[in-house]
Amino acid sequence: MTESPGPDHSAAPGITLVGGGPADTSALKAALSRAPRVVAADGGADACLAHGLRPAAVVGDMDSLSPAARSAFRDVLVPVAEQNSTDFAKALRHADADFVLAVGFLGGRIDHALAVFSHLAERGSGAPAVVLLSAEDCVCLAPRRLALDLAPGCRVSLWPLGRARLRSTGLRWPLDGLMLEPAGRVGTSNRATGPVTLRCDGPCLLIVPLDALDALASGLGIGAGFA
CATH class of the missing domain: 3.40.50.10240 (Thiamin pyrophosphokinase, catalytic domain)
Structure with a gap:
């Protein structure tokens, strides 16, 4: 460059x-x-x-x-x-x-x-x-609520930074009611079946592929600000 x-x-x-x-x-x-x-x-x-x-x-x-x-x-x-x-x-x-x-x-x-x-x-x-x-990746702190327009098969990983209770729709392996924590259950290598919604109560990293940046930005409410 x-x-x-x-x-x-x-x-x-x-x-x-x-x-x-x-x-x-x-x-x-x-x-x-x-x-x-x-x-x-x-x-x-x-x-x-x-x-x-x-x-x-x-x-x-x-x-x-x-x-x-x-x-x-x-x-x-x-x-x-x-x-x-x-x-x-x-x-x-x-x-x-x-x-x-x-x-x-x-x-x-x-x-x-x-x-x-x-x-x-x-x-x-x-x-x-x-x-x-x-x-490879886009990584952010998951907000409490998030909707992502992801393609089927898109990788979606969640890595807790503390105790975090999750709910989801649109994931191959639903997270409803699960408590994630660093020394316990984590949520890596899940897959989208289509558009995804997440509710996250607790600190948790969200990780998606780099080519899903626009979908992630839109979900975070920053897509409209892109130059």
């Missing part, structure tokens, strides 16, 4: 947040086509530099920033010195956006990904939607 959309997308309601992990090209293209305004979380600035992107801001404690990225984006650095939160959390606190498509937070270090998931649970489902993208 060699052409940057540039920084002048202040009217766009969403942002593409770039992290310091592997920034898959297909995931990055999917995010940029829907949210062209870019923000980098610390070392994500180097991924922006590698892909020819100009972030509107680089947010973090700057401990992972290369000299090249620091120099290239010196006018948009937003240093946050405290060490009680991750760069992902810092960037979200400073993001003025109705939704976030985040690339570069999955597929790298497992401890970093787990910290991201924990922060999503801490934010709760009432906060602006954050969807994490990788080459």
Whole structure:
């Protein structure tokens, strides 16, 4: 990817947040086509530099920033010195956006990904939607109620971050009345039989394939905001 959309997308309601992990090209293209305004979380600035992107801001404690990225984006650095939160959390606190498509937070270090998931649970489902993208997946915190227009056979996985009671329609293996929990029953590798509805009482990750991003966004109420 060699052409940057540039920084002048202040009217766009969403942002593409770039992290310091592997920034898959297909995931990055999917995010940029829907949210062209870019923000980098610390070392994500180097991924922006590698892909020819100009972030509107680089947010973090700057401990992972290369000299090249620091120099290239010196006018948009937003240093946050405290060490009680991750760069992902810092960037979200400073993001003025109705939704976030985040690339570069999955597929790298497992401890970093787990910290991201924990922060999503801490934010709760009432906060602006954050969807994490990788080459394979879209991952978000499931809201209390969600309707998804999915094709039959589409993979639908649910991973509890605490105790979560689920109800569903449109899944090959219904979840009605099930209590999911990390050290107990989980809900991976389910399949849609058509449109899906979910009710989720408790913190739970929803995981669908990358090619279901538009259906997920529509269900989360952010599809109309795509550029």
